[in-house]
Amino acid sequence: MNIVFMGTPDFAVPTLECLCKSKHNVLAAFTQPDKPVGRKQIMTPPDVKVCAEKYGVKVCQPKTLRDDNSYKEIKGMNPDVIVVVAYGKILPKNILDIPRFGCINVHGSLLPKYRGAAPIQQAVLNGDKVTGVTTMYMGEGLDTGDILLTKETEIGENETSAELFDRLALMGADLLIETLSKLDSITPKKQDELEATYTTKITKELCPIDWNKKNTEIHNQVRGLQTWPVAVSTLNGKDVKIHSTLLCDKSGEAGEIISTDPLTVACGEGSLVIKELQLSGKKRMDSKSFLLGHPLKVGDIFL
DSSP states (O other), X not given: OXXXXXXXXXXXXXXXXXXXXXXXXXXXXXXXXXXXXXXXXXXXXXXXXXXXXXXXXXXXXXXXXXXXXXXXXXXXXXXXXEEEESOOSOOOHHHHTSSTTOEEEEESSSTTTTBSSOHHHHHHHTTOXXXXXXXXXXXXXXXXXXXXXXXXXEOOTTOOHHHHHHHXXXXXXXXXXXXXXXXXXXXXXXXXXXXXXXXXXXXXXXXXXXXXXXXXXXXXXXXXXXXXXXXXXXXXXXXXXXXXXXXXXXXXXXXXXXXXXXXXXXXXXXXXXXEEEEETTSOOEEHHHHHHHSOOOTTOBBO
């Protein structure tokens, strides 16, 4: 098939790579414009652009798809399919109608659960045990199109959203290739609107830890906010990012350090072993290394 690909972040890269290595012909890769990154605001290309250039695929970076230029360019390519993975732009109806086999999206959840932009983080934040990827036909609504194929996977007790992100990116790539190979025989399935849920926007407002909550809730918060924006607490008047934890059954006053070997903090129910943390402005490190430079004692309090 002749395919126009649309995607931007690293989640989309495995799918583009699989398409480039397949029997299909990638006509072009549409991605977001380069943007300034870091303190020095260095103009940085999206991951999809880097991947496309590696494979010699034409790169298009329009600021909008809602003009005649984008429509005419894609129409002129005469694609059989448009494949979309985390592109970050809404496709207008005139573009959705271009490919003869439709526009197919790879989404990081088992639709209709977790429609929207942060399905992977949301699954971990909510403590879900199972998630997966979905391929679907795209419509004008937000992730409302008919489902083509799905694939499930278990979420590990200590798996972070970043780790799950990487796994689902690979699963999504495989599922997209399978979907294209079976497109003639797949019967699309309507989504049940009564079961539809939407993700909340991931912001720094989700970061502060409330140690009065159950250890499982805080553990999910720590896992779900990796690698950005990262769960945060306060210790001796300074912000501390909490990067990695383990569940523990010991109890004590919420926020109290009840052991320093390993570093264990009591929650409203149960406790958490802190594996990795980061003092504001300092490097991320394991708790043993942290304690060497910042001695703590039983009874100190995380707020």
